[in-house]
Amino acid sequence: MLTSFKQIIEENKAQFYEDLAQVMQIRSVKGQPTEQAPFGEGPRAALVKVLELSESYGFETKIVNDAVGYAQWGQDEEYIGVIGHLDVVSEGDGWKFPPFSLSQDDGRFYGRGILDNKGPIMACLFGLKLLKELNVPVNKTIRILFGTDEESGSADIPLYLSEEKPPQFGFTPDCKYPVVYGERGVVGYEIVTGFSSAELAGLSEFIGDQARDHVPDKLEVQLNGQKLEAIGKRAPSNAPELGKNAITLLAEKVNRAGVATGSLASYFEWLENSLSEKHYGEGLGIDFEDADSGKLIVTPYALNKKEHSLVLSLTVRYPVSVTEEQVTKELEGHLPTDSELLITRRMKGTTFPKNDSNVQKLAVVYECLTKMDGTPVTTTGATYARFLPNIVAFGPSFPGQKGIAHNKDEYMDEKDLLLNMEIYMQAMLALLQ
Template identity: 55%
Template structure:
């Protein structure tokens, strides 16, 4: 085969095998667990690495696991000068409320469902199949291509550091873990803990909060006793980089407590502050930090955890700020919005990253996307955090298309069959353009 005009038929022919391989990956509940020998991020993420190695080896590729942290699939002999495609096989917890088993690949109405089908097992496998199709049709890239698959992206990306201890970084590449078109910049991210002392005794009106609270998503189910009265607050889960698409159970709780005057004293003042500062105030306007710029849009804020101790309340929030602003500006603004007797602590800090949108490699990715889809390929920025912050010379590229947002990290995670097949085609074309095809 000398052209790409037959690619749709090839993908269709390989699709049953693709879904069989994807089902094997989805079946592994690869959330982070206790560190073990040869499994620094837990047994299940390690199983996922071994599974992708077994799949890729069966298709004739060189494979390996680096420092027990990341698997690689390589085509070519130059291990120091290679194009890198960097995905991940770990996932966030499934949570509750799924229509079908989160760890069984399920098809309904043209969509595939399962934890990791979008973030990021499905797109990672799409990249492997792009290589597989190139290999089988003798469209050999001139440059070595290495697909690198991690096991700790969702919990801090320490796997990248471990990989780089033993292997050189790619000369360029992409991570299929964000959106299209090519993403040349990622916003800064800073997570804060706000600890507020309640010293008038009113804190006893509130019990500890029950429900899953984690930094990857807006909480959607909270149970608590308020003056002995049980409250069960249901919201709608969404990733913390898209809080406007969900309903935050913490701020809904604050609203209800205030509207019904359920508590008194300093505790009432606290929940009034929480409601006024955060409820449906997704862009920092309730805190006076509603920064924005033309390159990346509005600042985004999402509270995701509230804990009670004997004398204080600890609120954790995630903020994603525009690329032209600095973390210090966000911190200074936030300090002005705090209640008295509050302490502010930075618990996570990721500086923004920017690449030149006119770089020839970025242009090559843009051309591949436009040629396959016919859509506008002007490079963009993102609110998300990807491996591009940790692996040198990498930018985000796909898999979600414009208008698709807030699907990962929630119940019934899905990706359409049509989009997943289109991703294979885009990634195949991108690899050829970045490596320059040999005839």
């Protein structure tokens, strides 16, 4: 039976919210690099603020290579690591609440980063503060690490590892429950399709918010004198089935309007037939799946006009038993005419032994506090666990909670935020004893 921390969390939650609000109000979106801020002034400002709070809690702090900071309890070289990130994706449009503020309404907190990932990593930090104040017996050192480039490729982690040892074990509160022991491989593609200048003469640039982190929800274009606009629904790129993709919606409009001719008409027909509501690769011959991971997921996230081509950008998340080479080979056989396939990024899948004793400790804590099944799982997402050795993902989203991060009015229920703190306090204590 675990010792309950509910009362001390309840007694201190007002201070936690006050401290969290200071971090939430910093617009820590990646920006131009400057001295001491390789990922922009916003992420740097958030890091400085969090380490100020960490020092006020009585922890030793350090910034490593201007990329990752940490708060440490203990003096050993070997340490348990808990790593989250302070950088956030751009806010986008259409918010009901101020994106860079900690807003509360009807038992729910709103703000960019409340779930991904300022809320959870601050819950870990504040939870460790409470453990320290309780003088709980521990015999290991722990670091809470704060990254500043997770949303843009995790270039901060190599900078950290160039100066510091990796943790013995640890977790990142930046995914879902229960323990995530495996992350799918991710590969980014550009399908570059050639056209003559005459064929593209009547086509304007595509206008819309297109980025790798989300399903585009609005896209417009002028084609042969007719304006066409598609309004979809934004969703995280690792959960495209929760959104409505403006790229494929626009292709459908082009096809229904009959304004494209020749090879351009064929291209938009291919786009609709291959990708519209076909999130699992079935329209491209890449519908791989396995028991551990489930189905492959494909997300078209950008369509752009170049001088003599149209460029469609895709992200594919493939099961842990499948290779990038298998995906590429099959995809090459399902391209439109006069197309070239380019790989723009690659992240191999990662797995950690799900029967590891530390993984099982996390599973037990989760089961005890939630009364839900703690059997370790895999994910479609990409976390720091791919880049920092000996790390697994653990929370903060509970089963059934999906598609909240990277959206407008990003939220986290107050009860879930406090339950996360309790889970993380118990998890850290279990790993430190």
